Amino acid sequence: MKHLLSDSIVITKRQLLQLARIPELLIFSTIQPVMFVLLFRFVFGGSIATDQPGGYVQLLMPGIFVQTVAFTLAATASGLAEDMKKGLIDRFRSLPISRGALVIGRTFGDALLNILVLVVMATAGFAVGWRPTSGFMRICLGFLFLFSFGYALSWIGIYVGLVVRDARVVQNVGFLVTFPMTFLSNAFAPTTGMPKALQYVAEWNPVSSMVAACRQLFGVKNEFGATASSWPSQHPLETSLLYMILLMVIFIPLSVRKYANTSN
Amino acid sequence: MKTVSAEHLVKTYDKGEVRALNDLSLDVAEGTVLSVLGPNGAGKTTVVRILATLLQPDSGNAHVAGIDVIKHPDKVREVIGLSGQYAAVDETLTGWDNLVMFGRLYHLGKQQSINRANDLLERFSLTESARRPIKTYSGGMRRRLDLAASLIVQPKVLFLDEPTTGLDPRGRMEMWGVIEELVKGGVTLLLTTQYLEEADQLADEIAVIDRGKVIARGTSDALKKQVGGERLEITIENQDMAKVQEIVARISASPTHVDGRTVSAAVSTGSRALIEALRALDEVHIHPLDIGLKRPSLDDVFLSLTGHVAEETVAEPVKKKRGGKK
Numbered sequence: 001m002k003h004l005l006s007d008s009i010v011i012t013k014r015q016l017l018q019l020a021r022i023p024e025l026l027i028f029s030t031i032q033p034v035m036f037v038l039l040f041r042f043v044f045g046g047s048i049a050t051d052q053p054g055g056y057v058q059l060l061m062p063g064i065f066v067q068t069v070a071f072t073l074a075a076t077a078s079g080l081a082e083d084m085k086k087g088l089i090d091r092f093r094s095l096p097i098s099r100g101a102l103v104i105g106r107t108f109g110d111a112l113l114n115i116l117v118l119v120v121m122a123t124a125g126f127a128v129g130w131r132p133t134s135g136f137m138r139i140c141l142g143f144l145f146l147f148s149f150g151y152a153l154s155w156i157g158i159y160v161g162l163v164v165r166d167a168r169v170v171q172n173v174g175f176l177v178t179f180p181m182t183f184l185s186n187a188f189a190p191t192t193g194m195p196k197a198l199q200y201v202a203e204w205n206p207v208s209s210m211v212a213a214c215r216q217l218f219g220v221k222n223e224f225g226a227t228a229s230s231w232p233s234q235h236p237l238e239t240s241l242l243y244m245i246l247l248m249v250i251f252i253p254l255s256v257r258k259y260a261n262t263s264n
Numbered sequence: 265m266k267t268v269s270a271e272h273l274v275k276t277y278d279k280g281e282v283r284a285l286n287d288l289s290l291d292v293a294e295g296t297v298l299s300v301l302g303p304n305g306a307g308k309t310t311v312v313r314i315l316a317t318l319l320q321p322d323s324g325n326a327h328v329a330g331i332d333v334i335k336h337p338d339k340v341r342e343v344i345g346l347s348g349q350y351a352a353v354d355e356t357l358t359g360w361d362n363l364v365m366f367g368r369l370y371h372l373g374k375q376q377s378i379n380r381a382n383d384l385l386e387r388f389s390l391t392e393s394a395r396r397p398i399k400t401y402s403g404g405m406r407r408r409l410d411l412a413a414s415l416i417v418q419p420k421v422l423f424l425d426e427p428t429t430g431l432d433p434r435g436r437m438e439m440w441g442v443i444e445e446l447v448k449g450g451v452t453l454l455l456t457t458q459y460l461e462e463a464d465q466l467a468d469e470i471a472v473i474d475r476g477k478v479i480a481r482g483t484s485d486a487l488k489k490q491v492g493g494e495r496l497e498i499t500i501e502n503q504d505m506a507k508v509q510e511i512v513a514r515i516s517a518s519p520t521h522v523d524g525r526t527v528s529a530a531v532s533t534g535s536r537a538l539i540e541a542l543r544a545l546d547e548v549h550i551h552p553l554d555i556g557l558k559r560p561s562l563d564d565v566f567l568s569l570t571g572h573v574a575e576e577t578v579a580e581p582v583k584k585k586r587g588g589k590k
Contacts, residue, residue: 095370
């Protein structure tokens, strides 16, 4: 336990070193979200009606931010599965290191990568007309929310990676989870166009709460949200916080235990 | 007290359907080398994984350096080194990166980790490739780096799981050289192998396992004696079979065996028997197609110990098969 933090940091450093050794990895993980910003801004931006001052891009950016950090889940899961496949996990487990270090270190690494991705996306967003209007502190709080949400989701990723074990399968599972989760929400379009049943799902979807919370924190009226006047859509900040805490309370112990018993 | 001891280990997979270890016991005295010899699926990797704290047995006890493997796995991890059959290092990182990282994970200081990495790279002739990613390494280099990673804190006990499986002959020779050096340094070593030749070369004692059980153990010589030792084999084309048989009978005290155009018999004098045979054949102007000393193989050992050839069973963990064993 004494070395939990320092061991975790060594593992995080390893991940950063990997990025330094394969710069392509870093380039592509930042190009993809930028591509999404441009595509949505210019493909849907013209056709989705909104009376938002500043236009669709003000609503879009919080949605894309949340979607991108949600993809952390798949990245974390496949990175871990890759290590398992190569027997690297066995080596780590035969070392006198703290039990949680390997998985905690990986979540730190993915969180750091998220900071970079968020900065790049914010810059891209700014370039295509995104202008948050809420003031410095609230904007920072918005990014803190995004960062924390990505971190909470990476713990689901850890669990998926440990359970599924095969990197290619993990990638598919990751997409199967994150795609519906991010699109079945208020991220890109109003939920009011969906069938009634889906509207409720979208309403209670953590992604919707997060997007609504970010819109609020960035000073945008959340036009795409409130449909059924549900508690989550009325209280997006509180709901998002609750979801994050809930995810971590469930998945951190679950993942650490799964890791300790893995390959048994 | 033995440095490594395992008593009555049982491990089953798939809800008891597959018995990987079936009441297996073994021990290794301090500073000696035990080779666990057996075919794929005999339970070799399972034993190593239990002793290295990666796997819990269903029942039985195991101690490493006097520490209970099941009760105090953390303490065991501080005194062991483990190197598996596929290199468990980070392929995208360089050799140097890997060793420094492992040094840090063994809680060496930063400078100490760097020094140790440099020393080990030097010792395993990897200094030149130290700054290249592992994925550019040859099989032998990877294996050496993997071994280096398990020696960062000079373990009391070293486990090598099939250290040369999949290596070409040159890689294998290099690896043997490295392991012999280690043994001279006084480490207690348990290594698994499928090759009798390897066990013979490296081990003080050999434990032959089959279907999760030790079926024979002893020194290499004792084991070979049990199997019948080396055989002199002469294959001729069209010459006088009786004459060859007579020559072989003169050299060997054991009965000769004829199989087609091949005459063979167990010999105990090694290469001297070969030279004698060549001289005798030359005198009577017989030029054999093939002549040689045949060492008993794992198959021979198995055949004589169990009555069946060494066959692959399915008793190993599923995980292992993914490793792409050659």
